[in-house]
Amino acid sequence: MNAKRNIKVLYGISFFFSFIPAYVIERLFWEMRGMSVLDVVLTEIIFGAVMLLMEVPSGVLADRIGRKPLIITGVLFEGIMFAILIFADSFWQFALAIAFAAAGAAFLSGAENALLYDSLAALNKEERFDWHLGRLQAVRMVSLFIAAMSGSFLALYMPLEINYWLSLISTFIAFILTFLLRDTVHLVDDVTYSMSGQVTQAISFFKREPALVYVLFLGITVGLAAGFVEEFWQLYLVDAGIGLSFFGLYYGVILVVQIPGALAAHALRKRFRRKSLLTVVILTGVSALIFSAFQVNWLGAAAIIFFLLAAGMTEPLILGALHEKADNRIRATLESFQSLVFNAVLIIAGTGFGYIATQFTLAKGFMFLAVFSVVPLLVKMLRQLNDE
Template identity: 25%
Template sequence: MGWAALSELVPYYPLYALLFLDTGLSTVAISILFAVWSITGFITEIPAGALADRWSRRGVVVLAGVLQAAGFVVWTAAPAFGAFAIGFVLWGVGGALVSGASEALVHDALADVEAADSFGRVHGWMTAAELLVQVPTAFAASALFALGGYRLVGWVSVGVCLLAALLALRFPEPARVPDGETSLAGTLRQGVREAVRTPALRLTVLAVALIGALDAVEEYFPVLAAAQGVPVTGVPFAVLAVALAGALGAALGGRAARLPDRALPVLLGTAGLCLAAVVLPVLAGLVALCVFYALYLAVLVAAEARLQDRIDSPHRATITSVAGLGIELGSLLVFAAWAVGGATAVAVLVLAVVPVVRSGLRVSVPAELAADRPTE
């Protein structure tokens, strides 16, 4: 949890969009930068998981922190469009590296001490820590900017990323059975094959991808708060309240993972109804949004725990990265739904995912789906 919190305690996070504006970039240029970041993640997500399986999951997590630090060095030393693009490429690769490797590393470390059943609880608390640390991050960013502007914010961000990488060096990494492949490409190919051709695993990967993609609605929380009449000065506090509710839900995700099969679809369906209720007057709408996010993150953590429990393969990080790529692609559905009908359309999308949750997150796998090897 300490690494999860430290890796998010980056003062640049609340301010980098303002850095771009203050550097003189147009909204079009900023959108291009975000596209560079997103495309880099798409391209490198699954190869990064394969690298973790082939080389070292701990090493990949450490490398991710170093690459992110390098990106922030470029931003801070030469703030301009080209430098920002290079920084986003480095950050995008770093994000892809940590995406599948961190969950695989934590699961295998717990399994090595015969505590794999604790993964949901540990993963939930890590997710909660990432949300809770937004509070000190916001205060730190404000104080650092007041003291030394963007340069001080940038160099402190570099230091935090390197400290997180240094802390990751202390992660235990159990020895793993070689996968028999002779190349990185072979590991990648075999991991993807298992993810998409093993029937039971395929459904779980799909469920995690679709549930995880729904988190893209977080980008619209400030918009929702403002639309409900919250004044501009109060929007950050409203969003913080939602984040705290999400942290509570994530912390309970381990317990949610142990609920009966029928419970998770009910929780996600209830979350969808709560999201639809954000059109209610200010206080009721904000409460509904908080309940939505708490229930949603509890289901997401439970889904990710069940995915890790279902993987029985040396390609754990690659398979997790396949789900990660699905999350990135699925988030486009959320953006499209919002463009069509706002929160109501996204709520409909949440409800549409419920049947996939019912099929993909069952604890007991039906006999016709239980395949030891991928289907041909």
């Protein structure tokens, strides 16, 4: 009974946790409060650094004390972030808010998906894990779409702060829902399986699975590129001469187009290898991103939509691959390791992107992201040539 309820509650949490009207005017609000592109990138780096520090410890905790306490804390920290942002007017206040967001993301990382997998396993339905991942992503996109439409409308007639207050309220509802969750598996025994043992086992796991590591890196690079595009599309539209009245519609579209890929990932991975699917995603998406860098207009804005359409299936594919092979005793720890690497690469990519976007143009920054996305493919190709 707890397992079935967990799945339903996780869908509810996903909806309210994603119902954030602030996102549609985020860059405009930050810019209004004095935050430049470089300042924003610096906060992204702070986000990545905090995640690096907390990722693995939070994953280990989720495997030891339970998924639920980590999920509760993660959602709470996200709410604190919005409470700070409402009144923030300096770089360090924004940085503090982002630090709370990073800590919250670290606590949620691994714990949410581990609880989903545990609940499905309790129902003997673990093979449907990536099916639910895709639908949870679709729920998040629909929620973000509704928030974007309403947030864009509110921004035309109300102070931008109203969007942040509504986001705080929605996060609080998600926080209340977290108390309905229940852990469904026996936790790691403190005596027989130490914390250092969990970390050692996680490292050994990845050493034994080089093919999985490659798939994860494919997902990481395209995921990073998609993340930066989603962060800065508002400034891109400004450069393209597209008015604020179109922002809500455009944001809604870039959310909705990610749903087909998320829903199709489960069916496609039964017919094709995950590595092949991710390679297609990268090549088609990167082509669209390069086009957007050369055509900073409505056509370039459309190309960004196509890029995010291709990237939509990334998360179900890579997390499905990881959890299929994961050991229950270190399930959350393994996903935390994956997230740790993601944020380590984020710092590298963010530094390059921020420098180029600030010193040159945002479009050239997008070009950098396109090149960065194909790095794993190029490394793989060079290794194959050397082996021959």
